[in-house]
Amino acid sequence: MIPKGILCHGTDEPLKKAIKLRAGSLSMIFEPASAFLRCIRMEEKELVRGIYVAVRDRNWDTVRSKVSNLKVEYTQDGFDISFEVECIEREIVFFWTGTVIGDPEGRVTFTMDGIARSTFLRNRIGFCVLHPMQEYAGKPCSVEKVDGTVEHGAFPQYISPHQPFKDMRAIAYEVAPGISAEIRFDGDIFEMEDQRNWTDASFKTYCTPLELPFPIEVREGTRIVQSVTLEPTVEALGEILELREDTPGVVFTVEENPSARLPHIGLGVASHDRSLSEREQAQLKKLNLSHLRVDLDLTEPNYGDALKRAASEAEELGLALEVALFLSEAAQEELTSLLEGLKKVKPRVSRWLVFDATAKVTTNKTLRLARDLLKEYQRDAAVGAGTNAYFAELNREHPPAEVSELVCYSINPQVHAFDDASLVETLEAQAETVESARRIAGDLPIVVTPVTLKSRFNPNATGSEPAPKPDELPSQVDPRQMSLLGAGWTLGSIKYLSESGVHSVTYYETTGWRGVMEAESGPPLPEQFRSIPGAVFPLYHVLADVGEFAGGEVIPSSSSSSLDVDGMALHKDGLTRIILANLSSQLQHVRLECSSLGHYARVKYLSAINAEEAMHSPETFRIESGLLQQTANRQLEICLLPYALARIDTGDPVHG
Numbered sequence: 001m002i003p004k005g006i007l008c009h010g011t012d013e014p015l016k017k018a019i020k021l022r023a024g025s026l027s028m029i030f031e032p033a034s035a036f037l038r039c040i041r042m043e044e045k046e047l048v049r050g051i052y053v054a055v056r057d058r059n060w061d062t063v064r065s066k067v068s069n070l071k072v073e074y075t076q077d078g079f080d081i082s083f084e085v086e087c088i089e090r091e092i093v094f095f096w097t098g099t100v101i102g103d104p105e106g107r108v109t110f111t112m113d114g115i116a117r118s119t120f121l122r123n124r125i126g127f128c129v130l131h132p133m134q135e136y137a138g139k140p141c142s143v144e145k146v147d148g149t150v151e152h153g154a155f156p157q158y159i160s161p162h163q164p165f166k167d168m169r170a171i172a173y174e175v176a177p178g179i180s181a182e183i184r185f186d187g188d189i190f191e192m193e194d195q196r197n198w199t200d201a202s203f204k205t206y207c208t209p210l211e212l213p214f215p216i217e218v219r220e221g222t223r224i225v226q227s228v229t230l231e232p233t234v235e236a237l238g239e240i241l242e243l244r245e246d247t248p249g250v251v252f253t254v255e256e257n258p259s260a261r262l263p264h265i266g267l268g269v270a271s272h273d274r275s276l277s278e279r280e281q282a283q284l285k286k287l288n289l290s291h292l293r294v295d296l297d298l299t300e301p302n303y304g305d306a307l308k309r310a311a312s313e314a315e316e317l318g319l320a321l322e323v324a325l326f327l328s329e330a331a332q333e334e335l336t337s338l339l340e341g342l343k344k345v346k347p348r349v350s351r352w353l354v355f356d357a358t359a360k361v362t363t364n365k366t367l368r369l370a371r372d373l374l375k376e377y378q379r380d381a382a383v384g385a386g387t388n389a390y391f392a393e394l395n396r397e398h399p400p401a402e403v404s405e406l407v408c409y410s411i412n413p414q415v416h417a418f419d420d421a422s423l424v425e426t427l428e429a430q431a432e433t434v435e436s437a438r439r440i441a442g443d444l445p446i447v448v449t450p451v452t453l454k455s456r457f458n459p460n461a462t463g464s465e466p467a468p469k470p471d472e473l474p475s476q477v478d479p480r481q482m483s484l485l486g487a488g489w490t491l492g493s494i495k496y497l498s499e500s501g502v503h504s505v506t507y508y509e510t511t512g513w514r515g516v517m518e519a520e521s522g523p524p525l526p527e528q529f530r531s532i533p534g535a536v537f538p539l540y541h542v543l544a545d546v547g548e549f550a551g552g553e554v555i556p557s558s559s560s561s562s563l564d565v566d567g568m569a570l571h572k573d574g575l576t577r578i579i580l581a582n583l584s585s586q587l588q589h590v591r592l593e594c595s596s597l598g599h600y601a602r603v604k605y606l607s608a609i610n611a612e613e614a615m616h617s618p619e620t621f622r623i624e625s626g627l628l629q630q631t632a633n634r635q636l637e638i639c640l641l642p643y644a645l646a647r648i649d650t651g652d653p654v655h656g
Contacts, residue, residue: 004608006530008585008643009420010480015585019072021079023102026232034419035067035085035098037110042232047181049130049202049425051228053112054416055087055094056124058215059461062416063087063094077104090466093118094125096224106234111227121215123462126188127228128416130195130202131155131173133429141173146189155203159436160194161395168192168205180233187226196436197392198415200422201429215462249589251560254569254578256595258553262570263497264350264504265546266291266322268450269310270511270519271476277520280511281316283536283618287516288547291350293322293449293506298334299357304341311347313510320350322449322506324388326357327366335373342377349381351504353388353408353449360393360459362386364400371403382406384447389459390415391433398440406503407441409433411451413489414478420485423453424563424583427492434500445503451493452508453478453486473528477513482531484611484643487538488566488581491645494546495568498554507543516540535615538645541606544622545579545647546570565590565640578648582640592636596650601636602626607644625649 005012018029018038026047028040040048055063070083081100087093096114112127138157144150145167155173156164165171168190172182188207195204207226208214266289276284294310296303314321327334354362354370362385371383384406385399394409401407411433413426430448437446450456454476458465468474480486490507497505509515513529517540522533531537552572559566565588567580576596582588604626606614614621626647629636638646 002530002532002612006479006483007608007611008483009485010478010483021081021102023078023108024104024106025234026102026106026108028102028108030072030081030100031419031421032067032070032083034065035083036419037100037108038421040108040230042106042175042179042234045175045179046132046135047175047232048183048230049132051110051127051129051230053085053096053098053126054124054128054206055092056122057089057092058121058123058463059458059465060123061458062418063089063092075103078102091118092120092122094218106232108230109227110229112225114224116218116220116222116224119220120218122218123214124206124208125218125224126207126226127185127190129183129185129205129228130200131205133196133201133203133432136173136203139173141171143168144170144172156194158439159196159391159395159432161197161392163191163193163210164203165205166191166209171205175232178234182231182233184229184231185226186229187224195416196429196432197395198390199411199413199426199429199433200416201425201427201432204416249591250565251591251593252565252567252578252580253558254576254592254594254596255556258555258571260499260501260554262546262549262552262554263502264290265494265543265550266293266319266504266506267516268293268506268509269306269313270509270515272512272519274511274519274521275309276313276316276510279534280517280520283517283540284317284510286547286622287540287543288550289317289319290504290550291322291506292317292319292510293324295324295326296338297326297357298331298338299326299328307341307347308345311345314347320348322351322353322504323349324353324355324449325370326355326388327370328357331366331369335370339373339377349378351382351384351406351447353384353386353447355388360387360389361397362399362404364403367400368403382445384408384444386447391437393459394440395436401441401444404444406445406447407437408447408449409437410456411448411493412453412455414454420480421563423480423485423489424492427489427496427566428562430493431496431500434497434502446501447504448497448502449504449506450508451497451505452476452514453481453489471525471528473525477529479529481508481513481515481539482518482529482537484538484606484608484645485583487542487606487645488583488643490539491542491568491579491581492566492583494542495557495566498568499556508539516543532612532615536618537615538606538611540618541614541621542579542645544618545577549577564588569594576650580638580640580646580648582642582644585642587642588640590638590640592638592648593634594636594650595634597631597634597636598650600628600630602649603629603636603638604647605641605644606646607641609641
């Protein structure tokens, strides 16, 4: 049996319970596992999404923190926290002590006092302060510069490709009428970036300025001391904020009319070299996919083998190929050779993604050349441009949209943070990237490919990536791939990208620990990735539930607490399906409000109780239609176990 923790969120290590704190009129939580101060609120108004310390190595990878000696003292309307943190990875050994103090006036001061216990290269060490995008995008603020001058501006409405503010000593902004906040930084020079570029749902103020050279050497014995102070200002608090009774549960509301077509959904070819078995083929066919992505580096001599394998698997699955091409300065010769191979293999292609092997964004010259030659093979296959990396690259350097037939970029939620809560926060930001991408793409289709839980490669590395240890998972692999949380995150991603109107999206891979099901041979490191050989992952059932409505429409929906519970609504042939996911470790009571609900609805759950069975025997699980549950006034009450999912059908389920 798979341990419950691994089944739920990818690890059997017990979750450390967040510590709830209050300083005057402010409430917040402190996460003892990461020393992350999160969700600083004044009643329902969020002043700050998070404050934490990051140690980033020469490749911008974040060194994990180990917190110890945590002490918490509660004072009158305040608190005093102290702790120690070790950041150790390869040659990096950095130690710091932290204090977080909150007083009755609502002032919160977070201090770090660190020392290097080895000599190493770093790109950044110090505080990061996050402001939530939903609350502050487009809102005015003022920034005190290091020279004492004040700059008046605003948090960006659309995703800013560059730093909105630099040389920061403090930032002040209005939280609500009559409520303002100031955050002051000490110990380094700070600046702000728009983290929506990487699907983080926040604006991040960080040290050290990127225009300074990096990486830099930190000598053993170097001391680094910084502090961040948050101070709210409230006028006539009693008139502005009224204590409200807590309304139990989450309200999930489905609007009346569909707003967009469900995008084409596909998978990537597995990164391992094993062919699909007959059983794997049968399972994948049930997802009603549209395409299979394959990456072909035309600078490599053996790319033809990858093409043949992908073409064979696509034919077995009845799918077209989405082909990502990587071209060098010898693109003419490479494309000519590719055409010869295509005529022999004869794959059906839905679209070509053209990339330069040495550039982060497709160049005009390469796209024009590729388009002219690729159209000779298949006239109706779209030829597109964009980036194989993050949306940030597309935002900073626009592709040649005037000669492209689509614009593409990839997504992963773990560029800056890796904990479960941060993972969930990225979901809403995926829609923000689409909105900003439209300003670049115009009327061209937007293709998001691929979406993965971890980054496939580091486009910003300044040195070679270290190879994993023999008993260590590769950097591209996340145990949450096989978890219920991974399934819930996948559902949220499909929801926000679909409602944004993307044309196509590619998720993960077919099989293996980066796929939707485990290979029949099992994982290479079964102690680190404790999957079941040949079994599907919970996210497989999300894709299957959505796939049964392929060609249908998406109905806009919203959650009163999207960081706890989120979901999506689908419509096809007169039927409506709502899928909900508990994205938290707590039991959640949900009130579903949907005008298409009749007197009864069929509800089917996927939770820690039955997930392993659903992974072992997906055929049996998929046949089950769920329980008939009575509704009242177009509403349905649902109780979701931690990390559980629920599928609600207004009629007989659609079978694809």
